[in-house]
Amino acid sequence: MGGVEPLPGSFRDPSGNVYQFEGRIFRTVNHCFSQDFDFVTSTGLFQKLATEGLLLPFEVVSSDVLGLSDPKPQYVLEAPRLPFISYPYEWSFPALKAAALLHLRIQLTSLEVGVTLSDASAYNIQFQGIQPVFIDHLSFRRYQSGEMWTGHRQFCEQFLNPLLLRAFFGIAHNAWYRGTQEGITTGEIRKLLRWRHCLKWNVLTHVVLQDLFQNTSTKRTKSLQDHSLAKASFPLSSFKAMLEKMFHWISQLTPLNKGESTWGDYDRTCSYSSTEIQSKKQFILEFAQTVQPALVWDFGCNTGEYSEAALNGGARNVVGFDFDQGALDSSYRRAVERRLPFQALFMDAANPSPNQGWNGHERESLQSRASADAILALALVHHLAIARNIPLVQVVNWLVMLAPQGVIEFVPKNDPMVQELLSLRQDIFPDYTAEHFMGLLQENAVIIKNEIVSKSGRVLVWFKRT
Amino acid sequence: MRNLGSFLAISITLIVFGFESSALAYLDPGTGSMVLQLLLGGIAGAVVILKLYWRRFVGLFRGNAREESERSPSEDQK
Numbered sequence A: 001m002g003g004v005e006p007l008p009g010s011f012r013d014p015s016g017n018v019y020q021f022e023g024r025i026f027r028t029v030n031h032c033f034s035q036d037f038d039f040v041t042s043t044g045l046f047q048k049l050a051t052e053g054l055l056l057p058f059e060v061v062s063s064d065v066l067g068l069s070d071p072k073p074q075y076v077l078e079a080p081r082l083p084f085i086s087y088p089y090e091w092s093f094p095a096l097k098a099a100a101l102l103h104l105r106i107q108l109t110s111l112e113v114g115v116t117l118s119d120a121s122a123y124n125i126q127f128q129g130i131q132p133v134f135i136d137h138l139s140f141r142r143y144q145s146g147e148m149w150t151g152h153r154q155f156c157e158q159f160l161n162p163l164l165l166r167a168f169f170g171i172a173h174n175a176w177y178r179g180t181q182e183g184i185t186t187g188e189i190r191k192l193l194r195w196r197h198c199l200k201w202n203v204l205t206h207v208v209l210q211d212l213f214q215n216t217s218t219k220r221t222k223s224l225q226d227h228s229l230a231k232a233s234f235p236l237s238s239f240k241a242m243l244e245k246m247f248h249w250i251s252q253l254t255p256l257n258k259g260e261s262t263w264g265d266y267d268r269t270c271s272y273s274s275t276e277i278q279s280k281k282q283f284i285l286e287f288a289q290t291v292q293p294a295l296v297w298d299f300g301c302n303t304g305e306y307s308e309a310a311l312n313g314g315a316r317n318v319v320g321f322d323f324d325q326g327a328l329d330s331s332y333r334r335a336v337e338r339r340l341p342f343q344a345l346f347m348d349a350a351n352p353s354p355n356q357g358w359n360g361h362e363r364e365s366l367q368s369r370a371s372a373d374a375i376l377a378l379a380l381v382h383h384l385a386i387a388r389n390i391p392l393v394q395v396v397n398w399l400v401m402l403a404p405q406g407v408i409e410f411v412p413k414n415d416p417m418v419q420e421l422l423s424l425r426q427d428i429f430p431d432y433t434a435e436h437f438m439g440l441l442q443e444n445a446v447i448i449k450n451e452i453v454s455k456s457g458r459v460l461v462w463f464k465r466t
Numbered sequence B: 001m002r003n004l005g006s007f008l009a010i011s012i013t014l015i016v017f018g019f020e021s022s023a024l025a026y027l028d029p030g031t032g033s034m035v036l037q038l039l040l041g042g043i044a045g046a047v048v049i050l051k052l053y054w055r056r057f058v059g060l061f062r063g064n065a066r067e068e069s070e071r072s073p074s075e076d077q078k
Helices: A031-043 A045-051 A093-112 A152-169 A174-180 A186-192 A201-215 A219-231 A236-252 A274-291 A305-313 A325-337 A381-387 A392-402 A416-422 A434-441 B002-016 B031-070 B073-077
Strands: A018-021 A024-029 A059-061 A075-079 A115-117 A125-128 A131-134 A140-142 A295-299 A317-322 A342-346 A374-377 A405-410 A445-452 A459-465
Touching: A024 A031, A031 A045, A031 A115, A031 A140, A045 A093, A093 A115, A093 A125, A093 A131, A093 A152, A093 A236, A093 A325, A152 A174, A152 A186, A152 A201, A152 A236, A152 B031, A186 A201, A201 A236, A201 B031, A219 B031, A236 B031, A274 A305, A274 A374, A274 A405, A274 A445, A274 A459, A295 A305, A305 A317, A305 A325, A305 A342, A305 A374, A317 A325, A325 A342, A374 A392, A381 A392, A381 A405, A381 A416, A392 A405, A392 A434, A405 A434, A434 A445, A434 A459
Parallel strands: A295 A317, A295 A374, A317 A342, A374 A405
Antiparallel strands: A018 A024, A024 A075, A059 A075, A115 A140, A125 A131, A405 A459, A445 A459
16 A cells, blocks of 8 residues: 555445545545446436435546545545534434435435435534535445335434434433444433334334344344345335325424423523624624635534624534534524534533544544634633632643634633622632733733623633734 | 344344345344344235235125126127
8 A cells, every 4th residue: 555544434445445635535446346336336326315415426537636545446436525524422402314315315315316324323424504414435235126224323323323312302412422432322311211212103114023033033043134134125115105204204204392492592681681682793803804814713602693794704514513402403504594504513622532442533523624814712711610610720721722813702701691690609719810811811811902891891802822 | 022023133143134145244133133124024025915915805706796797788688
């Protein structure tokens, strides 16, 4: 093999690998898969899906571009580089649902031209704003008459079951999904079901019966059963009907919310007056107009109000982070309604996504994916420094490390929101002052502009890393 | 429940499949998913067969009725 190494997350499929080389993204197609790849290309499916915006477009480039010789790939594809890679354990419910529906739609479209998907990994989907897009060109292969939906079990684990967790029980999938990385098994979700859930045909079949059949094979009968199953046939009409019913079911799923969201209605309940909100928006707008960032990270994005202000100012993409499901749902609605290139992800700033998976590198940490041109951290610092006891110096250094410039809001101790955090606990934060905060920031950055935006003395600080 | 599930899983596997298909993927589809698909395919197949027989059954009567109505009045008068 030459000098370039495949990305750590692309080792599972022997059909090919993904490479990052000189800032460009390539995918190799190995000899063992070239016949399938040629067939799928001949059907015009790639072109059709890419034109509809469902599949990331690609170009076949010289197979020598990566300098690979042992083995030399049959083809090398180049795909556009996405501004940010996210993982299903960071997606909100509506985003995971949109990804699930995209997968089903692509599988149904593929079957029309004699093609099927070889798996149902949620990691094959990325987002451009709120628009999900399929990125794995090697998941497509020739459909063989009578074959089953190979990815059904994986689809249930990586899409369906995590959605059911929130739809039936009001529990977000993110923490569980991040732990397992592969979603939620059908056996696990079945243990949570009540009788009333099992009376529904879709739940009975895709959860209860699937798990029952999975677990009840004895050692004595398993080999006989597996031998028969490997040769069994599934009519194409049944395959399509199963996909269509699954599509219909998932499109009907909604989160079970029990009014537990603290921040979903923050716009109405926060301690800001409308003029304070306007001056804050104006500050962000001016910042974005001056910096013109390609990608902004908005930590503690809430309902996305200030992400939208950054977009209005000229930011090309915003990725927002919040740990409140209500805020994430509101952000998603905002992005859909106003067609914004804005993606809101689940993230606890005090516990961001780590490097994990095989060899500790299969899925990258948030820090490794830090590619933002600018960050917004509005009303975030007090949550980390006071609610989570993280030393102020560490909070400031972390924010400055994430992007070369940005806007940080400092909320002083006399503000009602900080008073609320301190109402039931001892104030052990003598250094938590605006002056100390500014001093720490200036150790690694210059302050371009700052402005007091509330009566309580909240201050917005525009910094540039030195 | 466990015995019933086992019985169902094996029965469906052995009874429902009819044609051979040897598409094997790099991903393990899982026994539970495969047996379920056979069951769903079997139910769909059974519905098709039932519909077919039902049409024939209904057609039997319709055919008689049509024969009745197509019989010319003059024949009746004979």
